[in-house]
Ligand SMILES: O=P(O)(O)O[C@H]1O[C@H](CO)[C@@H](O)[C@H]1O
């Protein structure tokens with residue numbers, strides 16, 4: 343039953359209004375969007391012809407509440423390619439609905455973005471991973487989604503995408519191949535991996551029993567974001583690349599004394615941001631090499 347309680351708090355009209363507002367404030371027409379994970383706002387440093395718009399000034403936009411998430415959109419160019427960077431993302435544990443968490447993704451789509459690069463900080467579950475490794479996400483586990491915390495729950499607006507989207511190819515194989523080729527060329531292969539990211543709601547880090555369970559389920563890393571954004575991006579036909587920086591090893595062992603904390607996560611993110619930035623800059627410059635497959639279910643792209 344469609345009630346006010348379960349209807350989406352961000353309607354197509356809300357998205358349209360925000361998109362029109364942004365298009366009237368910037369001359370940039372980005373084709374690539376980058377979501378910066380915790381402590382990874384530095385990724386936007388290499389943007390030229392920069393224009394910064396703060397979240398608090400954008401109609402309907404949530405605001406960032408987590409340290410390491412600056413709270414602004416950075417428009418500009420990287421090697422001639424028009425981009426927008428989200429310096430600061432939104433999380434379920436901040437108290438936002440998943441509709442709000444993923445609102446920017448739909449705005450990017452309506453602005454004409456074709457490819458979204460989602461980055462995050464995560465804890466390594468795979469025993470071969472080291473702190474500072476970069477994991478190219480090949481798949482995810484939507485744990486909150488199993489419990490009904492899913493950004494596509496509620497009435498489906500066909501203008502964004504179809505009711506039952508396929509998720510078996512959420513992370514573009516071609517984009518993954520391109521980024522892996524680039525990391526080999528840059529000499530980064532010894533710390534770049536591929537793996538499965540699992541989302542938990544947070545805000546607490548995992549207990550050891552939970553971490554063991556996630557590992558048994560096939561998760562290589564765990565974090566509190568990304569999956570809702572990727573799900574909505576795939577729903578509206580964006581091409582997705584996901585990069586996860588392993589900022590800590592998740593303990594699977596009761597005898598280990600290390601305790602993870604957000605400060606450590608931010609510290610490692612900042613240490614590795616430059617490498618990630620080199621990968622991203624080369625990737626963005628070459629992403630047009632990968633053909634845009636319009637597996638687009640969204641019938642209103644580029645019409646705002
Ligand atoms: O996923 P991002 O936003 O990179 O942040 C990660 O880091 C925070 C915990 O330190 C959590 O928000 C977790 O999801």
Ligand code: HPA
Nearest residue numbers: 463464465564565566607
């Ligand atoms: O170990 C972690 N668990 C969940 N989220 C995280 N984000 C960074 N590290 C972690």
